[in-house]
Amino acid sequence: MVSAYDANEQSSLKAAALENLWMHNTDWTQTAEEGGPTIIVSGQGARVTDSEGRTWLDVHGGYASVNAGYGRSEIADAMLAQMQALTYFPQGTTTEPLIRLVEKLGTMLPGDLERVWPVTGGSEANETSIKIARAYHKKRGEPGRYKVISRKGSYHGATAGVMWLGGGKGLSDYEPAPAGMVYAPQPNPSRCELGGATPTECASRCAQAVEDLILFHGPKTVAALIAEPITSAGGAIVPGDEYWPMVRDICDRHGVLLIADEVVCGFGRTGKMFASEHWDLVPDLMTIGKGLTSSYLPMAASVATTRVADVFTGQDNIFRQALTFGGHPVTAAVALKNIEIIERDGLVENSAKVGEYFLSRLHELKERHDVVGDVRGKGLLLGIDLVADAETGGNEDKSTGFGKRLTAKLREQGLLLKCGDNAVSMGPPLCITRQDVDEIVDGLDRALGEL
Ligand SMILES: Cc1ncc(COP(=O)(O)O)c(C=O)c1O
Numbered sequence: 001m002v003s004a005y006d007a008n009e010q011s012s013l014k015a016a017a018l019e020n021l022w023m024h025n026t027d028w029t030q031t032a033e034e035g036g037p038t039i040i041v042s043g044q045g046a047r048v049t050d051s052e053g054r055t056w057l058d059v060h061g062g063y064a065s066v067n068a069g070y071g072r073s074e075i076a077d078a079m080l081a082q083m084q085a086l087t088y089f090p091q092g093t094t095t096e097p098l099i100r101l102v103e104k105l106g107t108m109l110p111g112d113l114e115r116v117w118p119v120t121g122g123s124e125a126n127e128t129s130i131k132i133a134r135a136y137h138k139k140r141g142e143p144g145r146y147k148v149i150s151r152k153g154s155y156h157g158a159t160a161g162v163m164w165l166g167g168g169k170g171l172s173d174y175e176p177a178p179a180g181m182v183y184a185p186q187p188n189p190s191r192c193e194l195g196g197a198t199p200t201e202c203a204s205r206c207a208q209a210v211e212d213l214i215l216f217h218g219p220k221t222v223a224a225l226i227a228e229p230i231t232s233a234g235g236a237i238v239p240g241d242e243y244w245p246m247v248r249d250i251c252d253r254h255g256v257l258l259i260a261d262e263v264v265c266g267f268g269r270t271g272k273m274f275a276s277e278h279w280d281l282v283p284d285l286m287t288i289g290k291g292l293t294s295s296y297l298p299m300a301a302s303v304a305t306t307r308v309a310d311v312f313t314g315q316d317n318i319f320r321q322a323l324t325f326g327g328h329p330v331t332a333a334v335a336l337k338n339i340e341i342i343e344r345d346g347l348v349e350n351s352a353k354v355g356e357y358f359l360s361r362l363h364e365l366k367e368r369h370d371v372v373g374d375v376r377g378k379g380l381l382l383g384i385d386l387v388a389d390a391e392t393g394g395n396e397d398k399s400t401g402f403g404k405r406l407t408a409k410l411r412e413q414g415l416l417l418k419c420g421d422n423a424v425s426m427g428p429p430l431c432i433t434r435q436d437v438d439e440i441v442d443g444l445d446r447a448l449g450e451l
Pocket of ligand 1: 155
C-alpha cells in the first residue's frame with residue numbers, strides 16, 4: 001500500500017501535471033481552477049486511493065476496463081516472470097505467452113472466431129477489423145465494398161479513422177471524414193428513433209433500417225457493419241431480442257461482414273464471457289480489448305473467423321500490417337493470467353448475479369427520481385437514461401451541465417463516476433459486492449435527490 005504523499009510532494013506533482021500533461025478530454029486551465037488533477041496512487045479490488053490518502057469506489061472500473069479489479073499481485077508476478085525471461089521480440093517470430101494466449105482465446109470465443117491479430121488498444125483493433133473487412137472483399141473480387149455502417153451515438157475509438165464511426169459530436173475539428181461512413185439508428189428501446197413503442201418493435205425497425213441502408217447504398221458498396229452487442233456509450237443500450245438475429249441474417253444475405261466490438265462487452269462485463277453469447281451471435285470479426293488484460297497492460301485484438309481469415313492465405317495474399325507492440329509477450333502473459341483469474345474466481349458469474357441486483361436497485365431510483373427516464377443494462381454494464389422533461393421523457397441531447405453537477409455530488413461521497421448530461425454509464429470491476437452496489441446506489445439516490 002502506498003502511503004499518502006506529503007503536502008510538498010503533492011503540490012509539486014500537481015504543478016508538473018498542470019505544466020506538462022495533456023489529459024483525456026480535459027482542459028488544463030479548468031483542471032487548475034479545480035485545484036489540479038486527482039492523482040491515484042494505489043488500488044485494491046474496486047477501490048483506489050489518491051495522493052491525499054482518500055479512498056474512492058471506482059464505479060466505472062477505469063474505462064469499464066478493470067474487470068479483474070485492482071491490485072492482483074498474481075498478475076504483477078506473471079509480468080515480472082515474463083520480463084525476466086524475455087522482455088520483447090517482434091512479430092514475424094513469435095513467443096510462447098502469445099501462442100498460449102491466442103490458443104486460449106480460440107477456445108473461448110464464439111463459433112470459429114479463431115484467428116487473432118493482437119494490437120495495443122481498442123481503437124487500433126477496430127481499425128484493424130475494418131482494414132481486414134475491406135481487404136477481404138478486395139481479395140474476393142469485390143473491390144467496390146468499402147463503406148462501413150455504424151450506429152449513431154456508438155463509440156468505437158479515437159484514432160483518425162474509427163473516430164468517425166457512430167458519428168459522434170465534436171468531430172468537426174478533425175474534418176474531413178473519410179469516405180464511406182454510413183450511420184444506422186441505434187436500437188435504443190428507451191427512446192427509439194424510429195418510433196418503436198416496445199423493445200421488439202424498436203429492434204425490428206432498427207434492424208430493417210440496416211437493410212434499407214444497405215439497399216440504398218447498394219450492397220456491392222458495403223464492406224461491414226460494426227456494432228457493440230450492447231452499446232456501452234450512452235448508458236448500456238440493450239437491443240430487443242429480435243435485433244441481432246435479424247441483423248446477422250441481413251448481413252449474410254447481402255455479403256456484409258459483421259464486426260462485433262466487444263472491447264467493453266467482452267470478458268464477463270455483461271454477465272457472459274462475451275455479450276454476443278446473449279443472442280448466440282457469431283460475428284465475422286470481433287474486436288476485444290480492455291478486459292482482455294483488465295487494463296494491467298495495454299492489449300487488444302481483432303479476431304477473425306476461419307472463413308474470413310482463410311482469404312488471407314498465400315504469400316501474395318497476406319494482410320499487410322505490422323505494429324511494433326502488437327502481441328507483446330509481457331502483455332500476453334498478463335492477459336493469460338488475467339483470464340485465468342476471471343475464470344477461477346467466477347467473475348463472469350459474479351457479474352451476472354451482482355449485476356442483476358444492481359439493476360433491481362437502479363429501478364428504485366427510477367421510481368424515486370423524475371430525472372431518471374430509464375435504467376438498463378446486463379451484468380455489470382449498466383446505464384441510467386436521464387431526461388430533461390419528465391412529462392414527455394424528452395431529452396434534447398444537449399448540454400445542461402447536469403452530468404457535471406452529478407459527478408461532483410458523487411465525488412463528495414467517495415464515488416468516482418463521470419456522468420453525462422443525458423446518460424450515466426457504469427462498468428465497475430467484476431469483483432464488486434452487493435454492499436458496494438448499495439453504496440453506489442445510495443450515493444446516486446442522495447446525489448439525485450439533492451440536485
Ligand atoms: C466500444 C469501444 N470500442 C473501442 C474503444 C477504443 O478502445 P481504446 O480506448 O483502447 O482505444 C472503446 C473505448 O472506450 C470502446 O468503448
